[in-house]
Amino acid sequence: MFSDTIAAISTALGEAGIGIIRISGNEAINIADQVFRGKGKKQLTELPGFTVRYGKIVDSEGTTIDEALALVMRAPNSYTGEDVVEFQCHGGVVVMQKILDLLLSLGARLAEPGEFTKRAFLNGRMDLSQAEAVIDIIRSKTDRSLGVAVQQLEGSLSRRIQSLREKLYDLIVQVEVAIDFPEDDIPEIGLETMKTVLLDVLAEITKLIETADNGKVLREGIKTVITGKPNVGKSSLLNRLLDENRALVTDIPGTTRDIIEEVLNINGIPLRLIDTAGIRDSEDRVEQLGVQRALELVDEADLILHVLDISRELESEDIQLLTKLKERKRILIINKVDLPRQWDSRSYLLSSGYIDEQVPVVEISLTEDKLDPLLDCIVGLIMGGLVQIERENAIITRSRHKHALAEAKQDLEQALETLDQGLPIDLISIGLNGALEHLGEITGETVRENIIERIFAQFCIGK
Numbered sequence: 001m002f003s004d005t006i007a008a009i010s011t012a013l014g015e016a017g018i019g020i021i022r023i024s025g026n027e028a029i030n031i032a033d034q035v036f037r038g039k040g041k042k043q044l045t046e047l048p049g050f051t052v053r054y055g056k057i058v059d060s061e062g063t064t065i066d067e068a069l070a071l072v073m074r075a076p077n078s079y080t081g082e083d084v085v086e087f088q089c090h091g092g093v094v095v096m097q098k099i100l101d102l103l104l105s106l107g108a109r110l111a112e113p114g115e116f117t118k119r120a121f122l123n124g125r126m127d128l129s130q131a132e133a134v135i136d137i138i139r140s141k142t143d144r145s146l147g148v149a150v151q152q153l154e155g156s157l158s159r160r161i162q163s164l165r166e167k168l169y170d171l172i173v174q175v176e177v178a179i180d181f182p183e184d185d186i187p188e189i190g191l192e193t194m195k196t197v198l199l200d201v202l203a204e205i206t207k208l209i210e211t212a213d214n215g216k217v218l219r220e221g222i223k224t225v226i227t228g229k230p231n232v233g234k235s236s237l238l239n240r241l242l243d244e245n246r247a248l249v250t251d252i253p254g255t256t257r258d259i260i261e262e263v264l265n266i267n268g269i270p271l272r273l274i275d276t277a278g279i280r281d282s283e284d285r286v287e288q289l290g291v292q293r294a295l296e297l298v299d300e301a302d303l304i305l306h307v308l309d310i311s312r313e314l315e316s317e318d319i320q321l322l323t324k325l326k327e328r329k330r331i332l333i334i335n336k337v338d339l340p341r342q343w344d345s346r347s348y349l350l351s352s353g354y355i356d357e358q359v360p361v362v363e364i365s366l367t368e369d370k371l372d373p374l375l376d377c378i379v380g381l382i383m384g385g386l387v388q389i390e391r392e393n394a395i396i397t398r399s400r401h402k403h404a405l406a407e408a409k410q411d412l413e414q415a416l417e418t419l420d421q422g423l424p425i426d427l428i429s430i431g432l433n434g435a436l437e438h439l440g441e442i443t444g445e446t447v448r449e450n451i452i453e454r455i456f457a458q459f460c461i462g463k
Contacts, residue, residue, distance in 0.1 A: 005023060008110060021099055024082045028108075113463075212397075224305060306322075
């Protein structure tokens with residue numbers, strides 16, 4: 001238990017039907033009791049956990065600030081594992097802030113970002129991977145990403161990691177006994193049995209690591225950059241994909257100068273669409289900056305939608321961009337096929353060596369055609385690795401988890417190498433203990449304090 005009591009507004013500031021203010025700590029119920037006047041004789045301090053009371057929140061002079069519901073949750077059966085009170089009042093900026101200020105004046109401290117969830121972790125209500133799943137639920141952009149986050153919150157990853165740690169711990173115990181009591185009549189650990197267990201754990205770790213890239217896709221989305229020279233239809237493509245006029249479209253080249261980013265849900269995968277400035281040489285300083293940023297985004301992209309205009313001859317900007325993108329994951333979108341063609345799209349690009357047979361090419365008229373062929377092409381590129389992942393019980397979605405698994409894998413490979421070389425058994429325990437520690441970093445059993453602080457700093461205040 002922590003010695004202080006924290007409070008914060010847990011809903012977004014703005015106009016809403018309901019706003020929630022949360023208080024957690026040893027004095028949570030006492031502080032709440034000083035400002036709440038319920039309909040009934042009992043005070044909040046007299047109520048059992050999981051009780052709701054209707055009443056009013058008043059200031060020190062007895063003036064009513066708002067009507068509210070008070071929810072009392074007693075330790076250890078609360079979100080944080082401490083005494084918790086939540087006020088559900090009207091969701092207005094002024095009223096919410098006034099109630100919060102009143103609670104702070106009575107001894108509560110303003111909660112830091114993620115501090116409620118941090119207390120839940122430190123009080124043993126959840127492990128670190130589950131705490132990270134909370135923020136993933138809040139930030140989920142699609143049903144798929146939400147499903148993965150909920151699975152992790154329910155402990156799918158925690159159970160998998162714990163199972164691996166138990167197998168390693170059993171081996172460590174046997175090794176330590178063999179080292180510490182060599183003269184006793186204790187059955188010698190079977191080296192072949194140890195090797196079998198190590199290989200089994202290595203295989204499971206490798207399988208988890210293989211889910212990491214696609215897991216990251218589900219959590220963060222596909223960074224998809226729309227590129228091409230000016231006036232080929234990039235902004236029109238963005239508007240058609242989003243089914244709204246998000247980007248300004250004119251006949252004037254160089255209209256798009258700044259970056260426009262929106263999220264499109266395709267089969268449960270968040271596609272982070274980024275419209276960029278047209279790639280061309282320009283004397284305009286502002287346009288130059290837009291082009292420079294566009295090229296930087298192309299380098300960072302997971303997927304590139306390269307738009308070409310078939311009604312105009314290919315120019316140097318087209319050729320330069322085709323050459324630059326040769327090794328990248330991309331879809332070539334041949335636009336304006338309703339107009340007279342100036343070149344033969346796929347065959348010309350193939351014969352010129354600008355693309356190979358693996359590069360998808362979609363011909364379309366953004367003024368007339370439906371986008372189904374393009375959407376099918378995008379789905380085909382990004383969905384291949386996700387079908388198998390959804391059958392797994394645990395998915396790695398964070399680079400922190402992937403790094404810890406990679407370190408554990410390296411430790412176990414060294415232990416196996418030591419075993420194969422017939423070196424003393426105490427040397428094997430070094431790799432086993434290292435792997436055990438790295439796996440513990442995922443669930444928070446062996447993680448450093450600075451890592452914990454960094455994780456919870458990503459949360460919003462009030463969660």
